[in-house]
Amino acid sequence: xxxxxxxxxxxxxxxxxxxxxxxxxxxxxxxxxxxxxxxxxxxxxxxxxxxxxxxxxxxxxxxxxxxxxxxxxxxxxxxxxxxxxxxxxxxxxxxxxxxxxxxxxxxxxxxxxxxxxxxxxxxxxxxxxxxxxxxxxxxxxxxxx
Numbered sequence: 001x002x003x004x005x006x007x008x009x010x011x012x013x014x015x016x017x018x019x020x021x022x023x024x025x026x027x028x029x030x031x032x033x034x035x036x037x038x039x040x041x042x043x044x045x046x047x048x049x050x051x052x053x054x055x056x057x058x059x060x061x062x063x064x065x066x067x068x069x070x071x072x073x074x075x076x077x078x079x080x081x082x083x084x085x086x087x088x089x090x091x092x093x094x095x096x097x098x099x100x101x102x103x104x105x106x107x108x109x110x111x112x113x114x115x116x117x118x119x120x121x122x123x124x125x126x127x128x129x130x131x132x133x134x135x136x137x138x139x140x141x142x143x144x145x
Contacts, residue, residue, distance in 0.1 A: 001039065003107075004032040016055050016079075018106050023122040029113045030106055035059075035099040041082060044096035049111035052082035057103030062096045074138075075100070081130060083110075087117065 004012060009032045018026070033052075035041050041059055042048055054076060061073040073095065076082065086092045087110055110117065117123055 002034045004034070008032065012104075016106075018053055018055075021123055021126040022117075023120050024116055026108065026113070029109045031109075033105050033107045035103045035105070037099055037101050039099045040096070041099055041103065041105070042094040042097040045093050047092075048083050048086050048094050049109065049114075050083055051087050051108040051110050051117070052105040053108070054078045054080050054082055054103055054105050058100045059097050059103055060100055062098065064096065078103075080134075081127070084127060084131070087114065090114070 009030070012032045013027075018030070035057075041052065044062070044064055056078050058078070059076045059082070061076055063071050063073055065071065076097070082097050082105065083094065086094050108117075
């Protein structure tokens with residue numbers, strides 16, 4: 001993982017204005033990180049204090065079963081959130097997320113702003129719409145299979 005410095009992050013924010021979905025200034029809690037293809041974005045079974053917003057690239061979400069089998073849960077294409085369920089349920093352990101291609105993400109340090117996020121109606125409305133769209137896409141996909 002490569003973390004962009006403040007100047008690079010500020011320049012990147014000109015191209016994708018993620019802070020517009022928050023009612024408070026998210027910038028103090030925000031950084032931009034880059035992952036190479038095949039690099040782990042979120043480690044399975046770990047607790048995370050980061051909410052990622054994938055702005056470029058593609059990743060896969062997977063789950064390893066007790067018997068060692070690995071199930072592919074979904075492909076994740078930009079733009080999308082990674083770690084949203086872990087944000088909503090602070091005790092939840094992450095599923096694995098691995099970059100398929102080079103990925104660029106906003107990383108929000110939820111250890112410092114979790115309370116603000118969970119009380120931000122602008123952000124929560126955006127997250128609900130995102131989850132609703134995702135559920136509809138999954139329903140359509142699974143009904144075809």
